Amino acid sequence: MNSQFDFVEDGGVTSPAGFSACGVCAGLKRSGGMDMALIVSDCDCSFAGTFTSNLFPAAPVCYDREICATSKNIRAVTVNSSVANACTGLEGYENSKKTAAITAGVLGFEPSKVLVASTGRIGVQLPMDKLENGIREAAKNLSRTGGSAAAHAIMTTDTRPKELAVSFIVDGKKVTVGGCCKGAGMIGPKMVVAPHATMLCFMTTDASAENAYLAEVIGKAVEASFNKITVDNDMSTNDTVVLMANGKSGVTISSNSPGAALFERAVQMIAEHLARSIVFDGEGVTKFVSVEVSGAANEKDAELCARAIANSPLCKTAWFGCDPNWGRILAAAGYSGAVFSPENVTLFFDEMPVVHGGLGAGTPESELAEILKRREFSVKIDLGEGTACCTIWTGDFTYDYVKINADYHT
Amino acid sequence: MNSQFDFVEDGGVTSPAGFSACGVCAGLKRSGGMDMALIVSDCDCSFAGTFTSNLFPAAPVCYDREICATSKNIRAVTVNSSVANACTGLEGYENSKKTAAITAGVLGFEPSKVLVASTGRIGVQLPMDKLENGIREAAKNLSRTGGSAAAHAIMTTDTRPKELAVSFIVDGKKVTVGGCCKGAGMIGPKMVVAPHATMLCFMTTDASAENAYLAEVIGKAVEASFNKITVDNDMSTNDTVVLMANGKSGVTISSNSPGAALFERAVQMIAEHLARSIVFDGEGVTKFVSVEVSGAANEKDAELCARAIANSPLCKTAWFGCDPNWGRILAAAGYSGAVFSPENVTLFFDEMPVVHGGLGAGTPESELAEILKRREFSVKIDLGEGTACCTIWTGDFTYDYVKINADYHT
Numbered sequence: 001m002n003s004q005f006d007f008v009e010d011g012g013v014t015s016p017a018g019f020s021a022c023g024v025c026a027g028l029k030r031s032g033g034m035d036m037a038l039i040v041s042d043c044d045c046s047f048a049g050t051f052t053s054n055l056f057p058a059a060p061v062c063y064d065r066e067i068c069a070t071s072k073n074i075r076a077v078t079v080n081s082s083v084a085n086a087c088t089g090l091e092g093y094e095n096s097k098k099t100a101a102i103t104a105g106v107l108g109f110e111p112s113k114v115l116v117a118s119t120g121r122i123g124v125q126l127p128m129d130k131l132e133n134g135i136r137e138a139a140k141n142l143s144r145t146g147g148s149a150a151a152h153a154i155m156t157t158d159t160r161p162k163e164l165a166v167s168f169i170v171d172g173k174k175v176t177v178g179g180c181c182k183g184a185g186m187i188g189p190k191m192v193v194a195p196h197a198t199m200l201c202f203m204t205t206d207a208s209a210e211n212a213y214l215a216e217v218i219g220k221a222v223e224a225s226f227n228k229i230t231v232d233n234d235m236s237t238n239d240t241v242v243l244m245a246n247g248k249s250g251v252t253i254s255s256n257s258p259g260a261a262l263f264e265r266a267v268q269m270i271a272e273h274l275a276r277s278i279v280f281d282g283e284g285v286t287k288f289v290s291v292e293v294s295g296a297a298n299e300k301d302a303e304l305c306a307r308a309i310a311n312s313p314l315c316k317t318a319w320f321g322c323d324p325n326w327g328r329i330l331a332a333a334g335y336s337g338a339v340f341s342p343e344n345v346t347l348f349f350d351e352m353p354v355v356h357g358g359l360g361a362g363t364p365e366s367e368l369a370e371i372l373k374r375r376e377f378s379v380k381i382d383l384g385e386g387t388a389c390c391t392i393w394t395g396d397f398t399y400d401y402v403k404i405n406a407d408y409h410t
Numbered sequence: 411m412n413s414q415f416d417f418v419e420d421g422g423v424t425s426p427a428g429f430s431a432c433g434v435c436a437g438l439k440r441s442g443g444m445d446m447a448l449i450v451s452d453c454d455c456s457f458a459g460t461f462t463s464n465l466f467p468a469a470p471v472c473y474d475r476e477i478c479a480t481s482k483n484i485r486a487v488t489v490n491s492s493v494a495n496a497c498t499g500l501e502g503y504e505n506s507k508k509t510a511a512i513t514a515g516v517l518g519f520e521p522s523k524v525l526v527a528s529t530g531r532i533g534v535q536l537p538m539d540k541l542e543n544g545i546r547e548a549a550k551n552l553s554r555t556g557g558s559a560a561a562h563a564i565m566t567t568d569t570r571p572k573e574l575a576v577s578f579i580v581d582g583k584k585v586t587v588g589g590c591c592k593g594a595g596m597i598g599p600k601m602v603v604a605p606h607a608t609m610l611c612f613m614t615t616d617a618s619a620e621n622a623y624l625a626e627v628i629g630k631a632v633e634a635s636f637n638k639i640t641v642d643n644d645m646s647t648n649d650t651v652v653l654m655a656n657g658k659s660g661v662t663i664s665s666n667s668p669g670a671a672l673f674e675r676a677v678q679m680i681a682e683h684l685a686r687s688i689v690f691d692g693e694g695v696t697k698f699v700s701v702e703v704s705g706a707a708n709e710k711d712a713e714l715c716a717r718a719i720a721n722s723p724l725c726k727t728a729w730f731g732c733d734p735n736w737g738r739i740l741a742a743a744g745y746s747g748a749v750f751s752p753e754n755v756t757l758f759f760d761e762m763p764v765v766h767g768g769l770g771a772g773t774p775e776s777e778l779a780e781i782l783k784r785r786e787f788s789v790k791i792d793l794g795e796g797t798a799c800c801t802i803w804t805g806d807f808t809y810d811y812v813k814i815n816a817d818y819h820t
Contacts, residue, residue, distance in 0.1 A: 056744035056752050056768070087740055087752075089769045122737020123770045186724060186741065232723040234738070235745035313642040313723070313807075314596060314815055321816030327532020328644070330497055331596065334466035335645035342466045342497075358466070359499045360533045397723075398816075402809050405724055406731030 004168055004262060005269070008176065011165025012147030015178040016206035018042040018248035022146040023153025026134025028082035028120075028127065034153035036131070037079040038138040039202055040107060044073035045244040048214035049115065050222050052239035058086035060116040061238060063096040067115055072211065075113040077202055077242060078103045078135060079154050081182070082120040083127075086237040095126045102132050106139045117200050117240045119156055119182060151180035154200055157404055158184045162277040166266050170259030175249045177266040179203035181274040185283040185405060187231035199226065201241040201274055207263055208247030213254055217267050218243045225271035229393045231282035232401070233311040243267065279393045284400030287319050288376040293338075294389040295346075295382035301338035302383075302390035308336030309379060309392075316397035324368030326354045333381060344384025350377050414578055414672060415679070418586065421575025422557030425588035426616035428452040428658035432556035433563025436544025438492035438530070438537065444563035446541070447489040448548040449612055450517060454483035455654040458624035459525065460632050462649035468496035470526040471648060473506040477525055482621065485523040487612055487652060488513045488545060489564050491592070492530040493537075496647040505536045512542050516549045527610050527650045529566055529592060561590035564610055567814055568594045572687040576676050580669030585659045587676040589613035591684040595693040595815060597641035609636065611651040611684055617673055618657030623664055628653045631678045635685035639803045641692035642811070643721040653677065689803045694810030697729050698786040703748075704799040705756075705792035711748035712793075712800035718746030719789060719802075726807035734778030736764045743791060754794025760787050 008015045021039045028035040049068050051061045067074065078099055085092045100114035118126070151161035165178030183199025203218070222241055253263045280288050291310045296302035309315055312332040318325040326347060333345070347355035349371040352363055371377050418425045431449045438445040459478050461471045477484065488509055495502045510524035528536070561571035575588030593609025613628070632651055663673045690698050701720045706712035719725055722742040728735040736757060743755070757765035759781040762773055781787050 054741060054744040055748075055750065056740050084737070087737055087765070087769060089753075089767075121735070122741065186738075234722055234724045234741060237737070237741050237744060312644050313811070314644045317812050317815035320812065323817060325531075327494070327497055327647070328596075330466050331464060331532065331644060331647050334464040334647060338465075340465065343499075355497070357499075359497060397812060399809050399812050401723070402727050402730065402807060402812060405727035406808075407733060 005166045005266060008165035008167055010148065011178055012151055012163030012180050013039050013178045013202055013204045014144055014147035015165030016176040016204045018206055018246045019204045020142040020144050020146055021150040022138050022141040022143060023149035024134055024137045024141060026080065027130045028080060034149065035081045036134040036138055037150035037153040038076060038142060039150055039204065040076040040142055041244060041246040043246055044075060045246045046209055046211045046214055047074050047242060047244045048211055048218045049240065049242045050218060052236055054235050054237045056087055056237045058084055058118060058238040059088055059092035059096040060085055060118045061240060062093060063100065064115045064240065067112060071112045073113060074115055074244065075109050076103055076107060077115045077117060079117045079200065080131060081154050081156050083118060083124050084120045084122045084238050085118040085126050086122040088123065088125055091125055095128055098128060099131060102135050106136055115242055119154065119200055119238050122237060147178065147180060154182040156182065156184065157283050158182050158281055160281055162274050162281065164270050164273045166269060168262045168266060170251045170262065173249055173251045175205065175207045175251045175259060175263065177203065177205040177270055179270040179274055181278065183278040184281050185231060186234045186236040187229060187278060187282060199236065199239055199278055201226065203243040203267065203270060205245045206247065206249035207245050208252040209245045210254065214243050214245055217264050221268045221271040224268065225275035228391060229275050229279050230310050231279060231285065231395055276393055279395050282395040283404045284398040285395030286398055287396040289319055289394050289396065290378040290391060291394060292378055292380045292391045293383065295384050295386060296388040297339055297385040299388045299390065302388040305333050305336045305338040305381065305383065306390045306392040308332040310394035313397055319372060320396035320398045322369050322372040324349065324365050324372060329379060329381065330355065338383065340383040340385045346382040346384065348380040415576045415676060418575035418577055420558065421588055422561055422573030422590050423449050423588045423612055423614045424554055424557035425575030426586040426614045426658065428616055428656045429614045430552040430554050430556055431560040432548050432551040432553060433559035434544055434548045434551060436490065437540045438490060444559065445491045446544040446548055447560035447563040448486060448552060449560055449614065450486040450552055451654060451656040453656055454485060455656045456619055456621045456624055457484050457652060457654045458621055458628045459650065459652045460628060462646055464645050464647045466497055466647045468494055468528060468648040469498055469502035469506040470495055470528045471650060472503060473510065474525045474650065477522060481522045483523060484525055484654065485519050486513055486517060487525045487527060489527045489610065490541060491564050491566050493528060493534050494530045494532045494648050495528040495536050496532040498533065498535055501535055505538055508538060509541060512545050516546055525652055529564065529610055529648050532647060557588065557590060564592040566592065566594065567693050568592050568691055570691055572684050572691065574680050574683045576679060578672045578676060580661045580672065583659055583661045585615065585617045585661045585669060585673065587613065587615040587680055589680040589684055591688065593688040594691050595642060596644045596646040597639060597688060597692060609646065609649055609688055611636065613653040613677065613680060615655045616657065616659035617655050618662040619655045620664060624653050624655060627674050627677050631681040634678065635681035638801060639685050639689050640720050641689060641695065641805055686803060689805050692805040693814045694808040695805030696808055697806040699729055699804050699806065700788040700801055701804060702788055702790045702801045703793065705794050705796060706798040707749055707795040709798045709800065712798040715743050715746045715748040715791065715793065716800045716802040718742045720804035723807055729782060730806040730808045732779050732782040734759065734775050734782060739789060739791065740765065748793065750793040750795045756792040756794065758790040
């Protein structure tokens with residue numbers, strides 16, 4: 001942790017000044033748990049959003065894209081879990097629009113100042129009666145400490161909420177950036193250039209900034225965080241990352257302003273923390289594995305190789321079983337599409353040499369197995385071709401992944 | 411079954427005239443089961459082989475490629491299971507060469523007339539003493555009915571042997587084509603153009619044919635069979651398909667000869683049967699799923715879409731759970747890279763409509779779930795863009811897949 005930053009204790013989306021939030025039970029989840037969140041700013045926010053590049057974007061994604069293109073400011077985000085409102089056609093789109101309109105009506109501002117997000121089962125229409133009641137209930141419960149409830153309410157197969165806030169000083173004034181996210185399955189972003197994300201993430205700040213600058217900052221942060229994780233390589237229809245800036249700190253940030261580096265680093269830190277949290281809390285995941293490819297001929301090869309290893313069912317099940325079966329890792333590198341000479345390949349598990357010159361390095365299997373028993377470890381492969389590198393964060397593949405997904409909706 | 415063909419009862423690699431085979435215990439498998447097979451022709455065979463395109467080809471693959479490039483005829487194939495002889499460097503290569511030399515010495519012909527194949531754990535050297543004893547033992551046990559024992563001996567995580575033989579008549583003479591294969595995990599061919607395969611498969615025929623013609627026939631057959639299956643999308647380092655033709659039937663086949671169509675269809679039938687058998691016997695697989703994409707703009711899109719669905723962990727676990735969660739199928743199509751308009755997409759499970767115009771077709775979930783309880787069913791998606799199509803055969807993703815692969819070597 002850079003000493004220029006302070007972690008906010010129990011921090012999240014309501015840590016920055018002027019934001020309130022809450023989570024309520026709208027009756028969408030069969031479990032009766034919280035399933036609707038509202039995040040609201042006291043005043044207009046500049047904002048930026050990135051969304052899934054799936055050809056089946058959910059209705060809220062389509063709606064939000066329009067708001068991003070036409071609105072200069074927003075005030076609130078309404079989120080529901082349990083129903084994704086994806087593959088729901090015109091009715092689904094109208095329901096997203098209605099969700100925004102109801103929220104705006106209850107809170108007293110224009111519908112164009114509300115973004116919406118949904119997560120859950122695809123192909124099901126939102127029960128609008130329940131949703132409307134939920135929004136009215138949520139509006140009454142908004143609070144400056146409601147960030148944690150909001151982080152809870154957006155969960156689906158997540159086992160824990162994911163949130164963080166950091167603050168830093170610019171010109172003697174404190175600026176805070178906070179965020180929360182959800183995501184455990186259907187996690188596998190693939191697009192590199194197009195703006196998109198892999199799950200739901202909401203970030204807030206009390207800095208003041210232009211939309212274009214926010215888009216630049218969030219785009220870069222997403223590319224280096226959410227775009228580098230995979231649980232099951234299944235890109236979602238609903239992926240959404242939103243950053244809202246309400247200016248309450250009195251500090252204005254732009255690409256050349258004094259606080260820019262700190263602000264960008266804060267957004268990056270939160271995005272990275274939340275992205276890693278998604279993998280740690282990935283469906284059935286028991287191990288966090290950092291697949292680090294170096295020495296690739298170019299960035300494309302580095303990423304191909306890292307993703308092939310990070311998504312290989314054989315590698316992921318071997319990690320679950322603490323089986324140092326490095327042949328599976330080399331095989332995945334070998335079919336990844338990356339170009340390299342097998343005899344130049346080096347592989348490490350954390351600090352332990354595994355493969356040297358394309359052959360087993362002679363480290364006893366028992367010692368390698370010890371590394372794989374760690375809750376978190378790195379698989380470091382050097383292709384010996386060039387200087388490009390890429391890191392992908394992934395998890396292992398377990399009985400619980402199968403269990404969770406073989407009967408998700410029952 | 412085309413009535414021009416006869417199935418050979420209990421048919422396999424020794425069904426064609428002039429071939430003998432056997433399986434023996436060389437002591438490579440801890441279980442003590444058969445782990446070495448020998449397939450031998452009474453006389454010289456023309457032949458063709460296709461191999462993995464993995465950048466880490468196993469030693470036997472490297473050796474066989476040289477034999478394919480330099481030998482006009484072969485007489486035998488020596489196969490071992492349990493040890494893949496991959497990522498074993500020069501020592502591994504020399505061991506493959508020695509395996510061929512020992513076999514040739516024992517059987518009394520030149521080393522250049524022996525192909526070798528290995529399957530099993532990567533990164534382990536072959537125990538050559540055991541192997542040599544195994545070859546001597548095998549040579550004594552060769553028999554005209556030994557095809558089945560050979561099919562057993564090459565198994566690793568397979569639960570059953572896979573073999574088939576068919577015969578047909580050309581100019582009043584009977585021609586037989588037989589084959590056996592192994593494969594259950596690390597099944598995921600990706601290359602479309604380069605000659606390669608996905609597992610070990612040995613095919614024999616008593617037809618006479620030129621090597622170039624055999625290469626053409628086997629290449630086409632592999633493309634439409636082994637190249638269209640996936641269990642875990644993990645392309646192996648050892649994939650090998652070999653076709654040997656010894657001419658004992660007295661029938662010569664070439665691309666323009668009378669028997670050509672029957673011969674090519676017979677090879678294709680056997681390749682297709684064996685490829686499907688691999689998926690049916692895939693690690694942990696309880697369901698055979700035929701993912702059939704039609705209406706794609708071009709063949710590349712059709713294949714991208716079919717592979718994305720066939721390899722999606724979320725789709726595969728849903729099939730295991732008989733969960734008609736079609737949103738996962740559409741999401742996979744949507745991130746596959748294929749280009750299409752969501753509102754034109756149609757989806758069927760076998761005969762049952764699931765999605766129409768990108769939206770749920772209204773078939774009750776209970777009826778869809780009934781389809782998914784079948785041992786074999788089709789997922790048919792039409793993209794509504796053009797006329798290209800592609801079918802990929804895959805299995806479901808189960809607890810047993812995790813179990814088998816979390817402790818493969820212990």
